[in-house]
Structure formats: structure tokens, C-alpha cells
Amino acid sequence: MSEDIWAAQDTNPDAIEAALRELLRERHAANEALAPARVLNLVVVVDREWKGEIANRLERVGRYHASRTVLCAVEEQRRTLDAVATVSYQEPQGSALGVMHESVEIDIGPAHLSGLRTIVDPVLIGEIPTVMWSPHGHGEAVQSLLPLIDVMLIDSDDIDDPAEAFARAEHLRRKTYIVDLAWLRTTPWRERLAATFDLPERLEALRAMNELEVRHRETSMASALLLAGWMSSRLAWPSSHLRLWDGRVAGQARNGTGDVTVSLRTAEQEAPGLAGVTVSCSDGTSLSLQRGDGGLDATERTGDGHEYSWKILGASRGEGGILGEGVRQALLRDPTYVPALNAARGLCPA
Amino acid sequence: MSATSPLSAADTDNPLVAGLERLPVHPTSLVIFGATGDLAHRKLLPALYNLAHEGQLPERFEVIGVGRRTQEDEEFRDTVIDSIERFSRRRPDPSVLEGLLTELRYVQGSFDDDEVYAELGRTLAEFDSAAGRKLDRVFYLSTAPEFFPLIAGKLGDHNLHQVENASVRIVIEKPFGYDLASARKLNAELLEVFEEPQIFRIDHYLGKETVQNLMALRFANALFEPVWNRNYIDHVQITAAEDIGIGGRAGYYEHSGALRDLVQNHMLQLLALLTMEPPTAFDANRLRDEKLKVLEAIVPPTLDDVASMALRAQYAPGVVGGAEVPGYREEDGVARYSRTPTYAALRLYVSNWRWAGVPFYLRTGKQLSRKLTEIAVVLKQIPHVALQSSGSVGIQANQLVFTVQPDEGVSVSIGAKIPGTRMRIRPVNMEFRYGTSFLSESPEAYERLILDAMRGDATLFTRNDEVEALWGIIDPILEAWESDTSSTIPQYDAGSSGPREADALLDDGRIWRRL
Numbered sequence: 001m002s003e004d005i006w007a008a009q010d011t012n013p014d015a016i017e018a019a020l021r022e023l024l025r026e027r028h029a030a031n032e033a034l035a036p037a038r039v040l041n042l043v044v045v046v047d048r049e050w051k052g053e054i055a056n057r058l059e060r061v062g063r064y065h066a067s068r069t070v071l072c073a074v075e076e077q078r079r080t081l082d083a084v085a086t087v088s089y090q091e092p093q094g095s096a097l098g099v100m101h102e103s104v105e106i107d108i109g110p111a112h113l114s115g116l117r118t119i120v121d122p123v124l125i126g127e128i129p130t131v132m133w134s135p136h137g138h139g140e141a142v143q144s145l146l147p148l149i150d151v152m153l154i155d156s157d158d159i160d161d162p163a164e165a166f167a168r169a170e171h172l173r174r175k176t177y178i179v180d181l182a183w184l185r186t187t188p189w190r191e192r193l194a195a196t197f198d199l200p201e202r203l204e205a206l207r208a209m210n211e212l213e214v215r216h217r218e219t220s221m222a223s224a225l226l227l228a229g230w231m232s233s234r235l236a237w238p239s240s241h242l243r244l245w246d247g248r249v250a251g252q253a254r255n256g257t258g259d260v261t262v263s264l265r266t267a268e269q270e271a272p273g274l275a276g277v278t279v280s281c282s283d284g285t286s287l288s289l290q291r292g293d294g295g296l297d298a299t300e301r302t303g304d305g306h307e308y309s310w311k312i313l314g315a316s317r318g319e320g321g322i323l324g325e326g327v328r329q330a331l332l333r334d335p336t337y338v339p340a341l342n343a344a345r346g347l348c349p350a
Numbered sequence: 351m352s353a354t355s356p357l358s359a360a361d362t363d364n365p366l367v368a369g370l371e372r373l374p375v376h377p378t379s380l381v382i383f384g385a386t387g388d389l390a391h392r393k394l395l396p397a398l399y400n401l402a403h404e405g406q407l408p409e410r411f412e413v414i415g416v417g418r419r420t421q422e423d424e425e426f427r428d429t430v431i432d433s434i435e436r437f438s439r440r441r442p443d444p445s446v447l448e449g450l451l452t453e454l455r456y457v458q459g460s461f462d463d464d465e466v467y468a469e470l471g472r473t474l475a476e477f478d479s480a481a482g483r484k485l486d487r488v489f490y491l492s493t494a495p496e497f498f499p500l501i502a503g504k505l506g507d508h509n510l511h512q513v514e515n516a517s518v519r520i521v522i523e524k525p526f527g528y529d530l531a532s533a534r535k536l537n538a539e540l541l542e543v544f545e546e547p548q549i550f551r552i553d554h555y556l557g558k559e560t561v562q563n564l565m566a567l568r569f570a571n572a573l574f575e576p577v578w579n580r581n582y583i584d585h586v587q588i589t590a591a592e593d594i595g596i597g598g599r600a601g602y603y604e605h606s607g608a609l610r611d612l613v614q615n616h617m618l619q620l621l622a623l624l625t626m627e628p629p630t631a632f633d634a635n636r637l638r639d640e641k642l643k644v645l646e647a648i649v650p651p652t653l654d655d656v657a658s659m660a661l662r663a664q665y666a667p668g669v670v671g672g673a674e675v676p677g678y679r680e681e682d683g684v685a686r687y688s689r690t691p692t693y694a695a696l697r698l699y700v701s702n703w704r705w706a707g708v709p710f711y712l713r714t715g716k717q718l719s720r721k722l723t724e725i726a727v728v729l730k731q732i733p734h735v736a737l738q739s740s741g742s743v744g745i746q747a748n749q750l751v752f753t754v755q756p757d758e759g760v761s762v763s764i765g766a767k768i769p770g771t772r773m774r775i776r777p778v779n780m781e782f783r784y785g786t787s788f789l790s791e792s793p794e795a796y797e798r799l800i801l802d803a804m805r806g807d808a809t810l811f812t813r814n815d816e817v818e819a820l821w822g823i824i825d826p827i828l829e830a831w832e833s834d835t836s837s838t839i840p841q842y843d844a845g846s847s848g849p850r851e852a853d854a855l856l857d858d859g860r861i862w863r864r865l
Contacts, residue, residue, distance in 0.1 A: 059798060314402070
């Protein structure tokens with residue numbers, strides 16, 4: 001990967017934008033096969049001391065790099081803007097086309113947050129969607145940028161109290177489209193549960209479900225609640241708040257034909273997200289999915305007592321992959337998140 | 351049930367599927383005939399790995415390779431590892447690869463050997479037993495076409511073509527026949543064993559993103575439809591140019607030639623997608639019904655017409671990429687006086703209300719100056735030029751160009767003013783390139799198509815009546831060319847843009863686009 005870099009201290013947005021334009025112009029003039037990516041802008045607001053860590057996470061999103069990433073690092077006491085603009089690219093081979101990505105790091109001070117829109121707006125590419133991610137809070141910056149953005153990237157697992165995390169999600173989703181990384185951590189599980197119950201004989205069992213257990217890393221209760229909320233919303237279960245009971249968080253929902261026990265358990269696990277899901281039905285059948293190497297380990301128990309085990313293949317995306325998926329999802333629209341969020345709010349432990 | 355509505359007692363659809371990008375695929379055993387062949391090695395096995403990596407394979411998935419080469423399961427696994435490590439679009443994750451290999455089996459034997467099918471039946475039953483249910487079955491025939499009827503027949507003989515409470519599908523690779531008569535015969539032979547909905551004829555071109563984007567561009571934009579007809583479109587050029595020769599495929603190519611290799615399938619499919627009427631829904635039969643209608647509107651030439659609407663040629667020695675290359679007739683395995691065309695160009699008309707009088711020019715060739723597959727829709731000239739001053743190339747007809755390879759994308763040429771004091775116009779391009787406009791890389795066509803076949807979605811596969819319609823267009827040309835044993839076959843220099851004689855196919859001052 002090659003890079004062209006511009007840097008300035010005590011600068012301003014117009015100068016940053018002009019520098020980016022010039023970097024792109026010069027590189028395109030040097031090699032016409034290089035064209036700028038024009039998919040989406042990503043604005044990230046972070047604490048200055050965590051800038052490096054967040055930059056590393058952004059590096060690991062694989063092929064899902066934003067076309068232009070604007071990283072605003074908030075530094076106590078700072079009153080001026082320092083900026084570094086970078087155009088990165090790989091020289092294309094033969095007649096192939098090469099794509100350039102742009103990034104801007106702007107060091108800002110707390111006093112800039114309320115008017116952050118006036119700093120960021122001139123630096124964005126027009127006519128393409130803008131996504132914002134503010135992993136360290138900075139509500140003032142979010143409020144300032146909301147009129148500019150199309151999508152807000154959040155992580156409900158970042159906030160210890162899921163009720164508070166979901167209240168934030170609900171507040172933001174009334175103002176813009178949100179992509180929740182905690183929800184994306186449940187995607188492979190949702191896909192697998194949907195596939196499992198796609199077989200005609202199992203679809204019937206879905207109506208007879210009487211127990212749903214979700215196992216999760218301690219810090220990922222929001223993900224677990226979203227998965228339970230998804231199941232609840234898809235199957236139209238009336239449910240109520242879960243309670244701490246017998247070492248787990250559990251409660252009852254109603255599944256048309258009977259009660260469903262919904263429970264969440266914490267599990268020892270290094271990676272954020274879910275560790276396993278078990279679905280049991282009144283006829284004695286159950287299906288358990290457990291995170292394992294190279295995919296999910298599945299175990300099915302049938303009503304007549306047989307047990308079958310197999311591996312459902314799939315590589316772990318890692319947290320870099322989850323963030324990349326968040327960026328990609330910003331271009332899509334998922335109609336099932338909001339119902340799942342509402343149901344998850346209803347399940348939040350009282 | 352609506353896409354997002356929850357389950358009610360009367361629902362038979364799966365309510366958990368709504369909103370998911372990846373639709374479920376039922377548990378499947380995939381049997382690859384010709385598992386040690388080149389297609390399996392380069393495309394199918396790497397595609398399976400990529401599907402596994404992305405978690406897109408069915409929850410229970412077993413693979414059985416069938417081949418004539420003598421080897422044990424373990425040796426077959428080594429071959430699979432080699433294929434994936436060399437040709438996968440991503441570096442394999444060891445634990446996913448290991449998982450994929452765990453249940454991999456190999457059945458050795460000749461395709462006419464009943465014991466192969468008996469062993470296959472036992473292995474499939476074993477997989478079913480381990481799963482506690484009947485798995486769907488997909489038989490992928492990655493073999494020479496002469497084995498298609500034989501294998502289909504044997505599958506039927508051994509009752510492997512149907513399973514209670516599970517689906518059985520057969521996938522066959524092009525060519526679907528050698529001419530119209532053989533295509534009809536092949537269809538009849540397949541249909542003796544399988545129902546048409548079980549048969550998936552794969553043309554990997556249809557799995558390419560750009561080809562599908564042809565439909566998106568036409569039917570998801572109000573911009574193009576008003577001009578998509580004889581009133582605004584002057585002509586269309588479809589080009590499939592290759593900058594390589596026949597390599598080690600003389601045996602296949604001598605038998606096939608340019609018309610069968612690319613025109614009868616890929617290029618006519620592109621033409622159908624470009625010209626068909628909008629389907630009422632994007633499902634297998636409605637889409638293929640529309641393609642069939644437009645293919646049937648292409649009037650096949652009479653034998654007398656062929657000379658004026660079709661041209662064939664062969665590459666002569668030349669220079670490609672700075673290196674001297676032999677002519678076609680000097681290639682290993684090619685007859686010294688071979689009459690097999692390595693280049694074919696056609697002029698076709700679609701005889702319906704929308705397209706009457708619009709010529710469609712198709713050309714394909716090997717050992718040309720560059721590799722390029724594109725569709726160029728050339729609009730008519732504007733009726734009156736008021737703006738133009740001298741000193742420029744001037745106003746030119748707008749062109750909408752879909753590039754299938756090497757860089758997938760779409761460009762529109764428009765007239766724009768050259769900066770300066772005078773009103774001078776020249777064409778400029780508005781470009782859309784997948785690489786700059788989407789975050790994801792396009793999956794390999796085979797990944798999409800294998801998944802569709804396992805899911806039973808035949809939208810991007812060719813139906814039997816379509817195959818026969820495609821051959822119906824080409825058959826008279828083949829007949830005319832193959833019955834002519836005396837006229838000179840035009841030669842073009844390897845590394846050139848093709849034979850000069852091809853220019854004569856274009857009339858009314860039209861010219862071929864530069865490769």
C-alpha cells in the first residue's frame with residue numbers, strides 16, 4: 001500500500017479539503033488508472049488518548065474501508081486544529097483499475113464539539129452517505145453532527161446497563177438510521193436459527209418452543225437481549241422483564257400454545273458477543289449451537305432421545321470484521337432491528 | 351405473509367428469515383462428478399471453501415467427489431487442499447478448511463460402472479443416517495458433456511434421482527449439446543430421468559455481478575427505459591475478446607470453435623438480457639419466459655443469408671504482449687488445414703415491436719489485442735447540430751457501455767464543452783466502476799450459482815426451451831460453415847483487433863468499437 005500525506009498545524013477545514021483535493025488530483029495525474037472510492041464517508045469522534053487504538057480497529061475492517069474517513073480526536077486544552085490527510089492506494093497492475101481511499105485525522109479540543117459540524121461538513125465528500133461512529137460518547141459532537149449524517153454506528157454492548165444502551169439506541173433511531181454492532185454480533189446466530197427452522201418439520205417445532213437460553217460474554221448482555229428480542233418479535237411473543245433467578249437472568253414469554261422460558265447466562269469467553277444458544281420444544285426436542293473453532297458446534301436432541309452433533313462452518317469475523325460489517329450495513333436497511341430492539345427493551349432485567 | 355410480519359398459526363413460511371441477507375439452504379450432500387478435473391480444481395472446490403468461510407453453506411453439508419483417478423479419501427483431501435490454497439480468493443482459515451475436509455469422501459470409478467453408483471448410494475445413505483434425516487442431493491456434472499446422459503441415466507437406474515422428503519437436483523455445465531439436434535437429444539435424455547425443475551444448466555456468465563446488473567440498470571432506473579428501443583438506439587455491439595490462444599485445449603476447441611464456445615451461450619444470453627421485456631417478477635420462470643420470448647424473436651438466418659451476416663476467421667502468427675505466437679493452425683493438436691473458427695462475428699436482428707430494424711453486432715475471438723467483454727449500446731445521433739464549432743472531434747452519438755471484464759462497470763459517453771471561448775464539443779465519459787462504488791468485492795460467479803442450485807433457485811440457470819432457442823439461432827450458421835469445405839477462411843494477425851473482413855458486417859457507416 002502506498003500513501004500520499006499532507007499535514008498541517010493550526011489549520012482549518014477549507015485548507016484540509018483543498019489539500020485532499022490536491023492529493024487526489026496529483027495522484028490521478030500521475031496514474032489515471034487510480035480513481036477515488038466513492039461509497040461512503042465515515043466520521044469517527046474519539047478521545048485523543050485512544051486515537052491509536054481506534055485507528056488500529058479501523059485498519060482491520062478488511063475491504064470495508066470507508067471512501068473517506070474523518071477521525072476527530074478530542075484533546076483536553078486544545079484550541080486549534082491540527083490535521084493529517086492521507087490518500088492510500090495500491091498501484092494497479094496491467095489494465096486494472098486502482099482505488100484510492102482518503103483519511104483525515106483532525107485533533108480538536110472540547111470547545112470545538114458543539115460546532116463540530118462546521119469543521120466536518122467541508123471535509124466530507126458530497127452526494128454519498130455519511131456514517132458516524134462515536135465510541136467514547138461525546139454526545140455534544142453527536143448532536144452537532146446528526147443533521148449531517150445518514151447512519152449512526154453504535155455498539156449497545158459498550159454500555160454496561162443494557163436498558164441505558166437500548167434507550168440511547170431508541171433515541172438515536174428516531175433521528176437517523178442506526179447500525180448496532182451488538183446486533184451484528186448476533187447475525188450468524190440469527191442466520192443459523194433461521195436455517196434450522198426452515199425445514200418444514202422444524203417450522204412446526206418453532207410454535208412449540210418452550211425454552212430459549214442465550215449464553216453470552218459478561219460484557220455482551222445487550223447482544224444476548226437483542227437475540228432474544230429478535231426471536232420474541234419474529235414469533236410475536238408477549239413477554240415481560242427478565243429477572244435474576246437461580247443464577248441466571250430469566251423470565252417468561254407466551255408462545256401461543258404455552259409459556260416460553262427465556263434465560264440469559266454469562267459464559268467465559270474472550271471474544272465479545274454470544275457463546276451459545278439452546279432452543280427447546282415441548283415435544284422434547286432441542287437444538288444447541290455453541291461457538292467453536294471454525295464455526296458453530298451444533299447438537300440436536302430429538303423427541304425419541306437421539307442426539308446428533310455436527311459443525312456449522314464459518315470463520316470468526318473478529319471485532320475488526322464486526323466493525324467492517326457495520327460499515328457495510330450502513331448501505332443496507334434491516335427491517336428487523338427496531339422490532340428486536342423494542343422487544344429487547346421489554347425483556348431488559350427489571 | 352409480509353416480509354416482516356410475525357408468525358401466525360396459519361403461516362407456512364419461516365418468520366425468522368425476514369431481514370436476513372443470507373437465505374437458508376437446506377442440509378445437502380453435494381456430489382461432484384469429475385472431482386479431479388480442471389473445473390473442480392480451479393473453481394468449484396475453491397468456491398465451496400469461500401462459501402464455508404462466510405458461513406453460507408447449509409448447516410449439514412457433505413461432499414462426495416467422483417472421479418476416474420484411483421485415490422483414497424485422504425489423497426482426495428490433499429488435492430482439495432491444494433485447489434483451495436492455490437485458487438481461493440482468500441487465504442484459508444485452517445479450522446474452517448479442516449471442518450470442510452472432515453466429511454469429504456471420494457468414490458473412484460468409471461462413470462459407466464454400476465458399482466460407482468452403488469457406492470454413491472451407500473455413502474449418501476450413510477450421510478443421511480448420520481444426520482438423522484434425508485439430506486437434499488445435488489449432483490454436479492463437472493465432466494465432458496458426452497457423460498451427461500450416461501451419468502443421468504445411471505443415477506436414474508440406481509434410484510438416486512429422487513428421495514422422499516428431500517430435493518434432488520442435477521447441475522450440468524455447458525456446452526448443452528453440440529447443435530440443435532444434439533441439444534434436443536440431451537434435453538430428452540435428461541428429462542427421461544429428471545423433471546425440468548430438477549435440472550440446473552449452468553452458464554457461469556449469468557452469475558457475474560455485471561450481467562445481473564444489466565437487469566438492475568434496465569429495470570431499476572427510469573432513466574433508460576424511455577430510450578430502450580428502436581426510436582433511440584442505433585445499434586448494439588457485444589464483444590467478447592480474449593488475448594490468449596487455445597492453450598492446451600486443442601482437442602476441445604477443434605471440436606467447438608468460437609461460435610459454440612462463446613456465442614451460442616454467453617453472448618446470446620447477454621443479448622437476451624439486454625433486449626427482453628421487463629419480467630413481472632424476478633423469479634426463475636418469469637425471467638426465463640421473457641428471455642425465451644426475445645430469443646424466439648431473433649429470426650435465424652437462412653443458409654443463403656449466412657455469408658452476409660456472419661463471418662469466421664482464424665488467428666495467424668503474430669505478436670501478443672511483445673512475444674511472437676504461432677497461428678492457430680500451428681498450435682499443438684490442431685489440424686494443419688483446420689477450418690475451426692477462432693473468431694466469429696454476427697449481425698442479428700430482434701424482430702419485435704421494440705427492436706425492429708436495430709442491428710446487434712456480436713464478435714468474439716481468441717488471440718486478440720486485449721481481453722475485453724463488453725456490451726455497447728450506441729444511441730442515434732441528435733437530429734440537428736446547432737452548437738458545434740470546428741476544432742474538435744465533434745458531437746458523437748451517446749454510448750452506454752457495460753464492461754463485464756476486466757473491470758466490471760458501466761460508462762456513459764456524453765458530449766461536453768471543451769473549456770475555452772468557443773463552443774467546441776467532445777465526448778467525455780461518466781463512469782461507474784464496482785471497485786469504486788461498492789465496499790464488497792464481487793463473489794465468484796460459481797459461489798453464487800452453487801448456492802442457488804442448492805437452494806433450488808433456477809433464476810440464473812438456463813431452461814431447456816431456452817437452450818433450444820439459443821441453438822436455433824446458431825444452427826444455420828454452423829450448418830453453412832461446416833458444409834463449406836472449400837472457401838478461404840480469413841486470417842487475422844494474433845495480437846490484432848481481428849480480421850478486416852469483419853468491417854463489412856457493419857453497414858450505414860458504423861464501425862466496430864476499438865478493443
